[in-house]
Amino acid sequence: FCLGAYLGRAEIAAMLSALRDLVASVELRGDTRRNYSNLLSGVTSLPVTLRAE
Template identity: 55%
Template sequence: MEEVLRWTTPALHSGRTAAADTEIAGRPIRAGDIVTVWNASANHDEQVFGDPGRLRLDRASDKHCTFAHGPHFCLGAYLARAEIGAVPEGLRDRGETLEQTGPARPVYSNFLSGLCELPLALT
């Protein structure tokens, strides 16, 4: 489940306002500056995740930024994890095969990633 969250990263980015002057990687950030946090990019950082573009369900890392971090950690993270864990389990209990029956349609957004439509048949 954690690898799926890292690999897909539903919320691509978020904005924050710097509370104080600081520096990140040699670049000055002034109090009041708007900073964009690219969760999707962080979750594919090759310095943190080996072969980051590959979905590896055996990857043993929960260092992803899918739900942000610290005081901005997503309140819905625990529910999302429970739902994501329950879906494959429920599908497994209801059928043996899952087949795509039509084209997937991505979400039209510059903030969210994912599919708004994915026709499937469960037998």
């Protein structure tokens, strides 16, 4: 159980909502690097280009 998990989800939701209003397109700019671990999984690098409306 993590006390900050709810806050983290709320912050990500607010950030994605703001991006949706400001960005017309998101394009992958390079290779995605994954984090391979027994404890955590996810992406360590996701280079993108954001284009404004």
